[in-house]
Amino acid sequence: MAIEIPSPPKVGMVSLGCPKALVDSERILTRLRADGYTMSPDYAGADVVLVNTCGFLDSAKEESLAAIGEAIAENGRVIVTGCMGNEADVIRARFPDVLAVTGAHQYEAVVEAVHDAAPPELSPYVDLIPQIYDEAGVKLTPRHYSYLKISEGCNHACSFCIIPSLRGKLASRRIDAVLREAEKLVQAGTRELLVISQDTSAYGVDVRHETRTWKDREVRTHMTDLARELGQLKDAQGRAPWVRLHYVYPYPHVDAVIPLMAEGLITPYLDIPFQHAAPSVLKSMKRPANEAKVLDRLHKWREICPDIAIRSSFVVGFPGETEEDFQYLLDWLDEAQLDRVGAFRFEPVEGASANHLPNPVPEEVKEERYARIMEKTAAISAAKLQAKIGRVIPVIIDEVGEPDEDGEIGATARSQADAPEIDGNVFLRNVGDVQVGDIIDVLVEDADEHDLYGALTQG
Ligand code: SF4
Numbered sequence: 001m002a003i004e005i006p007s008p009p010k011v012g013m014v015s016l017g018c019p020k021a022l023v024d025s026e027r028i029l030t031r032l033r034a035d036g037y038t039m040s041p042d043y044a045g046a047d048v049v050l051v052n053t054c055g056f057l058d059s060a061k062e063e064s065l066a067a068i069g070e071a072i073a074e075n076g077r078v079i080v081t082g083c084m085g086n087e088a089d090v091i092r093a094r095f096p097d098v099l100a101v102t103g104a105h106q107y108e109a110v111v112e113a114v115h116d117a118a119p120p121e122l123s124p125y126v127d128l129i130p131q132i133y134d135e136a137g138v139k140l141t142p143r144h145y146s147y148l149k150i151s152e153g154c155n156h157a158c159s160f161c162i163i164p165s166l167r168g169k170l171a172s173r174r175i176d177a178v179l180r181e182a183e184k185l186v187q188a189g190t191r192e193l194l195v196i197s198q199d200t201s202a203y204g205v206d207v208r209h210e211t212r213t214w215k216d217r218e219v220r221t222h223m224t225d226l227a228r229e230l231g232q233l234k235d236a237q238g239r240a241p242w243v244r245l246h247y248v249y250p251y252p253h254v255d256a257v258i259p260l261m262a263e264g265l266i267t268p269y270l271d272i273p274f275q276h277a278a279p280s281v282l283k284s285m286k287r288p289a290n291e292a293k294v295l296d297r298l299h300k301w302r303e304i305c306p307d308i309a310i311r312s313s314f315v316v317g318f319p320g321e322t323e324e325d326f327q328y329l330l331d332w333l334d335e336a337q338l339d340r341v342g343a344f345r346f347e348p349v350e351g352a353s354a355n356h357l358p359n360p361v362p363e364e365v366k367e368e369r370y371a372r373i374m375e376k377t378a379a380i381s382a383a384k385l386q387a388k389i390g391r392v393i394p395v396i397i398d399e400v401g402e403p404d405e406d407g408e409i410g411a412t413a414r415s416q417a418d419a420p421e422i423d424g425n426v427f428l429r430n431v432g433d434v435q436v437g438d439i440i441d442v443l444v445e446d447a448d449e450h451d452l453y454g455a456l457t458q459g
Pocket residue numbers: 154155156157158161162163164198199288
């Protein structure tokens with residue numbers, strides 16, 4: 001049975017008020033886009049409409065109430081947020097049918113209300129960010145990191161994937177709009193930007209890499225320009241965020257972002273979904289940037305930026321994958337020495353052309369290959385992490401614990417080699433008064449297969 005993929009819910013947005021409210025709107029939309037929602041330009045096409053209100057002056061309040069009234073009349077399913085949300089009684093008295101009312105800057109609550117009103121039907125086959133579930137549903141991304149979606153859709157036709165038929169051809173967002181959104185996120189407390197799209201290296205291809213003006217400079221709609229500009233953003237304290245690139249296919253121009261990593265402008269991390277290494281499997285997968293010299297390029301990248309961490313994902317048991325193909329993949333992994341690897345057993349997705357390929361791999365063979373690739377990649381990861389013991393590395397704090405019986409406080413952090421939720425952690429002991437989102441240097445004291453253990457450096 002093929003896996004069915006749900007279609008994404010659509011959100012309409014009416015944003016009133018000051019620049020601060022606009023930051024909230026962008027923040028909310030960033031998260032919703034990353035969650036797989038699409039934006040509706042009109043009331044009729046929206047599954048739910050968000051009205052971000054202003055309540056500063058009486059005239060602004062009236063304007064906000066009028067906007068809510070219009071959204072109720074035109075669509076009926078309305079969530080109110082923003083400054084006027086602090087006067088929930090007034091809103092509910094006038095519009096008893098509003099689905100939820102939340103106040104200014106309560107973006108987590110708004111996103112949760114949207115999830116309730118039009119639940120995101122999540123699927124690991126189309127969603128770009130790891131989804132974390134708790135009892136209440138989907139847990140929200142903490143404030144100190146943000147996913148920045150730069151485009152929608154994809155121009156490729158990988159045989160196991162239905163994103164192009166579901167989301168259409170590549171449609172890049174304007175680079176000045178992406179940078180403005182990123183700047184506001186950084187000013188609002190984001191310490192790490194995670195750039196996502198279906199094909200980050202292809203950013204701007206659809207608009208012929210058109211040039212836009214950003215801070216009196218001309219920037220191209222191109223991954224390299226985007227990476228360079230993101231790397232120059234600063235928060236109010238003059239601190240630069242980490243900038244992490246996901247879903248990068250190894251097109252030749254990817255070489256140009258490696259020096260930016262060596263310079264410290266962006267995080268030395270590349271997420272490249274290779275999916276396989278054997279030429280015949282890659283061919284029947286119809287993978288983009290499928291070229292033989294990729295191992296040479298990995299070696300060159302490491303010469304330029306020795307600390308670069310490369311993450312990838314692989315599918316085992318793709319139709320037609322022979323034992324030789326699989327062994328080729330394991331040997332390739334020995335050579336490539338990837339830092340982080342996710343592996344999946346092939347499953348047919350409804351509508352994908354791979355479902356009709358001959359020679360499906362029996363389930364027990366898939367399981368056996370999955371166990372072998374996991375064993376191989378865990379051993380590579382363990383050796384790479386062992387080599388970090390004794391080094392001082394920067395980490396970002398994700399969670400700070402409660403004091404133990406000796407009053408010591410531990411924290412969970414990540415190194416530059418760890419993207420949230422999909423990679424490892426750095427567990428810290430006795431951290432004192434660090435805060436979530438702090439980026440600090442730590443001494444690595446120990447390591448296992450996927451995680452590091454350390455303590456603050458003295459001084
Ligand atoms: S590159 Fe391939 S796998 Fe990725 S979204 Fe496009 S078609 Fe799907």
